[in-house]
Amino acid sequence: MTKQIRQLDRVVIRFAGDSGDGMQLTGDRFTSETAQLGNDISTLPNFPAEIRAPAGTLPGVSSFQVHFADYDILTPGDAPNVLVAMNPAALKANLADLPRGADIIVNTDEFTRRNLAKVGYATSPLDDDSLAGYAVHPVALTSMTIGALAEHDVSKKDAERAKNMFALGLLSWMYSRPYESTLRFLERKFAARPELVAANVAAFRAGWNFGETTEDFSVRYEVKPAKMLPGTYRNITGNAALSLGLVAAGVRSGLPVFLGAYPITPASDILHELSKHKKFGVVTMQAEDEIAAVGAALGASYGGALGITTTSGPGVALKSETISLAVALELPLVIVDVQRAGPSTGMPTKTEQADLNMALYGRHGEAPVAVVAPKSPSDCFHAALEAARIALTYRTPVILLSDNYVANGSEPWLLPDVESLPDLRVEFATEPNGEDGTTFLPYLRDPQTLARPWAVPGTAGLEHRIGGLEKADKTGDISYDPANHDFMVRTRAARIETIPVPDVEVEDPDGDARVLVLGWGSTYGPIGAACRGLRQRGLSVAQAHLRHLAPMPANLGEVLRSYDRVVVPEMNLGQLAHVIRAKYLVDAIGYNQVRGLPFTAAELETMLEEVLKNV
Amino acid sequence: MSEPVALKLTAKDFKSDQEVRWCPGCGDYAILAAVQGFMPELNIARENIVFVSGIGCSSRFPYYMNTYGMHSIHGRAPAIATGLSVSRPDLSVWVVTGDGDALSIGGNHLIHALRRNVNLKILLFNNRIYGLTKGQYSPTSEVGKVTKSTPVGSADAPFNPLSLALGAEATFVARTIDSDRKHLQSVLRAAAEHQGSAFVEIYQNCNIFNDGAFDPLKEPATRDDFLIRLEHGQPITFGSDGQFCVVHPPGGFGLEVRETAATPAEEIVVHDATVADPAYAFALSRLPGLDLRNTPIGVFRSVDRPSYDSVVQEQVAAARAGVDQTPEQQLSALLGSGDTWTIL
Numbered sequence: 001m002t003k004q005i006r007q008l009d010r011v012v013i014r015f016a017g018d019s020g021d022g023m024q025l026t027g028d029r030f031t032s033e034t035a036q037l038g039n040d041i042s043t044l045p046n047f048p049a050e051i052r053a054p055a056g057t058l059p060g061v062s063s064f065q066v067h068f069a070d071y072d073i074l075t076p077g078d079a080p081n082v083l084v085a086m087n088p089a090a091l092k093a094n095l096a097d098l099p100r101g102a103d104i105i106v107n108t109d110e111f112t113r114r115n116l117a118k119v120g121y122a123t124s125p126l127d128d129d130s131l132a133g134y135a136v137h138p139v140a141l142t143s144m145t146i147g148a149l150a151e152h153d154v155s156k157k158d159a160e161r162a163k164n165m166f167a168l169g170l171l172s173w174m175y176s177r178p179y180e181s182t183l184r185f186l187e188r189k190f191a192a193r194p195e196l197v198a199a200n201v202a203a204f205r206a207g208w209n210f211g212e213t214t215e216d217f218s219v220r221y222e223v224k225p226a227k228m229l230p231g232t233y234r235n236i237t238g239n240a241a242l243s244l245g246l247v248a249a250g251v252r253s254g255l256p257v258f259l260g261a262y263p264i265t266p267a268s269d270i271l272h273e274l275s276k277h278k279k280f281g282v283v284t285m286q287a288e289d290e291i292a293a294v295g296a297a298l299g300a301s302y303g304g305a306l307g308i309t310t311t312s313g314p315g316v317a318l319k320s321e322t323i324s325l326a327v328a329l330e331l332p333l334v335i336v337d338v339q340r341a342g343p344s345t346g347m348p349t350k351t352e353q354a355d356l357n358m359a360l361y362g363r364h365g366e367a368p369v370a371v372v373a374p375k376s377p378s379d380c381f382h383a384a385l386e387a388a389r390i391a392l393t394y395r396t397p398v399i400l401l402s403d404n405y406v407a408n409g410s411e412p413w414l415l416p417d418v419e420s421l422p423d424l425r426v427e428f429a430t431e432p433n434g435e436d437g438t439t440f441l442p443y444l445r446d447p448q449t450l451a452r453p454w455a456v457p458g459t460a461g462l463e464h465r466i467g468g469l470e471k472a473d474k475t476g477d478i479s480y481d482p483a484n485h486d487f488m489v490r491t492r493a494a495r496i497e498t499i500p501v502p503d504v505e506v507e508d509p510d511g512d513a514r515v516l517v518l519g520w521g522s523t524y525g526p527i528g529a530a531c532r533g534l535r536q537r538g539l540s541v542a543q544a545h546l547r548h549l550a551p552m553p554a555n556l557g558e559v560l561r562s563y564d565r566v567v568v569p570e571m572n573l574g575q576l577a578h579v580i581r582a583k584y585l586v587d588a589i590g591y592n593q594v595r596g597l598p599f600t601a602a603e604l605e606t607m608l609e610e611v612l613k614n615v
Numbered sequence: 616m617s618e619p620v621a622l623k624l625t626a627k628d629f630k631s632d633q634e635v636r637w638c639p640g641c642g643d644y645a646i647l648a649a650v651q652g653f654m655p656e657l658n659i660a661r662e663n664i665v666f667v668s669g670i671g672c673s674s675r676f677p678y679y680m681n682t683y684g685m686h687s688i689h690g691r692a693p694a695i696a697t698g699l700s701v702s703r704p705d706l707s708v709w710v711v712t713g714d715g716d717a718l719s720i721g722g723n724h725l726i727h728a729l730r731r732n733v734n735l736k737i738l739l740f741n742n743r744i745y746g747l748t749k750g751q752y753s754p755t756s757e758v759g760k761v762t763k764s765t766p767v768g769s770a771d772a773p774f775n776p777l778s779l780a781l782g783a784e785a786t787f788v789a790r791t792i793d794s795d796r797k798h799l800q801s802v803l804r805a806a807a808e809h810q811g812s813a814f815v816e817i818y819q820n821c822n823i824f825n826d827g828a829f830d831p832l833k834e835p836a837t838r839d840d841f842l843i844r845l846e847h848g849q850p851i852t853f854g855s856d857g858q859f860c861v862v863h864p865p866g867g868f869g870l871e872v873r874e875t876a877a878t879p880a881e882e883i884v885v886h887d888a889t890v891a892d893p894a895y896a897f898a899l900s901r902l903p904g905l906d907l908r909n910t911p912i913g914v915f916r917s918v919d920r921p922s923y924d925s926v927v928q929e930q931v932a933a934a935r936a937g938v939d940q941t942p943e944q945q946l947s948a949l950l951g952s953g954d955t956w957t958i959l
Binding site: 234300301478 | 951952
């Protein structure tokens with residue numbers, strides 16, 4: 001039969017199933033196919049902290065949402081147009097997010113009495129009218145996959161496990177995706193077991209062919225490529241981009257990279273990624289604890305490497321004493337905090353922005369550090385380079401505040417030209433700097449940067465001792481002198497406060513906005529999408545986004561004061577808003593949610609519309 | 616390979632310009648002098664030597680050495696030194712720590728540095744007391760120790776630092792005494808020659824808060840009868856007249872002290888620091904009694920195992936072998952790896 005082809009400008013699909021169903025992989029493959037086609041993309045994985053929660057239960061549901069469009073998009077989408085539900089739990093856990101009219105593809109084989117009972121369905125929602133408002137497509141995914149693989153030399157278990165490829169084949173057909181990259185992927189993934197390559201490819205094709213032949217799917221969709229800047233792209237997650245940024249920082253500084261890390265969700269992927277890049281001289285050490293991880297990184301920095309430690313909030317808390325030591329030693333150090341919902345263990349796989357206060361203030365004594373935050377997955381690359389630049393140039397710890405949303409989300413990334421990346425080369429001290437020509441003064445500062453010389457062990461004539469005790473200005477000798485301590489505390493504050501950072505840019509295309517939305521970090525996408533929505537409806541609103549939280553851009557106060565209202569949406573209880581109020585005496589309005597999920601553009605649009613009405 | 620050039624350094628070259636500020640009479644002075652006196656023997660240029668310490672009286676040590684040095688934070692010196700040593704295998708890295716620093720707040724870092732076999736020389740000054748905080752009991756204080764924080768006596772049992780180090784898979788374990796300069800330097804020499812972690816416990820007298828803690832090992836009247844001076848390849852006999860010896864009783868798990876006169880010569884244990892099984896060195900570490908009788912000093916264990924530093928550096932070297940691209944070219948290839956697409 002001939003299928004109708006319908007053009008769409010954007011689609012949001014959510015793949016949902018049990019954590020053992022391979023939904024992350026399915027979503028990832030669909031994303032890759034979509035990227036090949038040239039759509040703009042944004043993705044959002046959502047999975048439980050448990051590796052295998054009890055099968056078929058609500059806590060065990062894992063999902064992957066992908067938003068793709070023929071124009072540039074900023075978020076993974078508020079609500080899915082299509083839900084692929086591999087079992088009753090996946091349907092139940094995700095149904096509330098679906099708008100009426102959405103397509104639901106369900107694996108009917110899993111809608112057994114037992115599985116329904118596990119999630120509290122008295123009767124199957126497929127048999128009553130509870131899904132009346134949706135376009136439900138019942139598909140016997142498991143049995144059709146097993147049937148398609150009857151002639152294959154694989155176990156029943158392996159055949160059943162290929163059902164995600166059947167689903168991927170069906171969706172790839174529905175949205176006219178090019179699938180060559182998936183076939184190549186399967187060949188790589190199962191290289192050691194050719195029978196599994198054949199089985200998974202056959203399952204994929206069976207899903208594709210099912211779409212083409214069954215009458216249930218009468219329409220096939222196309223989403224044209226987006227207009228994007230010319231160049232070579234790849235799809236990338238925040239954690240991967242951040243890792244590559246750190247490798248790039250090593251290359252552009254000419255320094256060996258040393259990562260000390262202790263496994264912690266959601267930062268471990270950075271450790272995994274960096275441990276693959278030894279040929280760049282990257283050394284990774286899985287330390288015995290968070291404290292050792294930062295200690296080893298600081299030791300490596302002392303020796304002339306770019307010392308890095310990666311963690312999440314609980315780890316930063318443990319590292320804080322060592323970060324304070326790094327403040328006193330005035331050595332470069334990059335601390336990556338991939339924030340997750342806290343306090344304590346909190347919700348390790350859910351996102352939050354509640355470590356800002358800790359990054360800015362969470363140390364003993366007056367211990368200022370620089371703080372940088374990426375705004376999107378691909379921006380993690382550039383933010384990592386910026387953190388390294390500040391650390392190396394100003395000899396200071398820098399906290400890079402990522403979060404679970406950007407870390408695990410993905411988007412297309414226009415590959416930068418390596419030569420265009422910032423030059424991070426540093427000069428180590430090689431000569432005595434005292435007036436007598438023979439003395440070395442480890443705390444004699446560069447008048448421009450206020451940085452002290454980086455004199456690494458192995459440099460003859462510059463032997464010196466540093467430590468956590470207060471140091472006399474210039475000589476670095478132990479000092480308890482009151483005036484010296486006052487001077488050193490103020491100097492360490494000034495060192496951070498005077499780091500030149502780019503002015504904050506305001507996006508106000510109409511030029512007459514009276515309300516400014518100020519954000520930082522991963523809220524950039526939802527805020528941007530909300531502002532676009534308002535502007536499309538003829539309303540004026542301005543958006544500014546902070547990459548540098550410490551020091552803040554020099555023009556920020558002036559920007560804030562030029563609007564009648566400043567709204568600060570944050571995934572915390574108002575930490576940036578608090579800083580803004582204290583620092584600039586601006587009556588910032590907080591909009592705060594701590595649900596472990598990113599803002600939706602729609603809720604921000606509704607909230608901002610209210611603010612606009614009342615200006 | 617050409618012979619290394621003799622640097623002709625002296626103890627004076629290793630003295631920094633900082634005024635030494637330990638209490639008069641502190642055992643740390645003797646250790647400092649012994650270390651400064653030993654350093655020229657290493658024939659390593661001062662700029663290639665680094666002392667890293669934690670917090671406590673002993674941890675002021677780096678300020679007094681005219682080398683590179685870092686006085687860091689409490690308990691963390693082994694972790695910081697690990698990062699330094701792994702990324703700079705060309706340096707000679709020494710850790711100076713105390714019983715509170717290494718065994719209490721920093722216990723985790725100590726055991727992991729030892730199991731990794733990081734190329735560090737760790738000098739633990741054990742005075743069995745917290746000195747810098749003015750006299751609380753430490754994790755090596757004897758049970759029942761009366762201090763400011765334990766007015767009716769401490770309730771917790773102490774660590775035996777050498778037993779702990781051996782349990783942590785240390786490849787080099789030794790003990791020496793602050794007041795015996797010759798012995799101390801002989802142990803430093805052996806530690807410096809060892810590839811990997813060398814753990815040296817130095818009994819050190821705190822004359823303010825725990826004076827005389829090791830007197831039986833120092834007083835001429837008792838020391839020869841109390842001390843077991845371990846020498847590789849020699850039968851373990853001790854006492855002013857060699858009247859005691861160490862045997863491995865059949866059927867027993869450990870070692871015991873016997874009268875030499877009543878023991879057939881072939882039953883006396885011949886010391887071998889290279890025994891692969893740490894049980895032997897562990898048994899040696901369990902010999903001393905609460906009264907310090909039968910305290911072995913010297914090198915308990917010295918075995919070969921690749922250092923963490925060398926394995927890590929070999930992995931990096933193997934990954935880099937045959938790479939003929941510039942770092943920029945490699946980076947460009949890395950960024951463009953995976954599924955890419957091009958928009959014209």
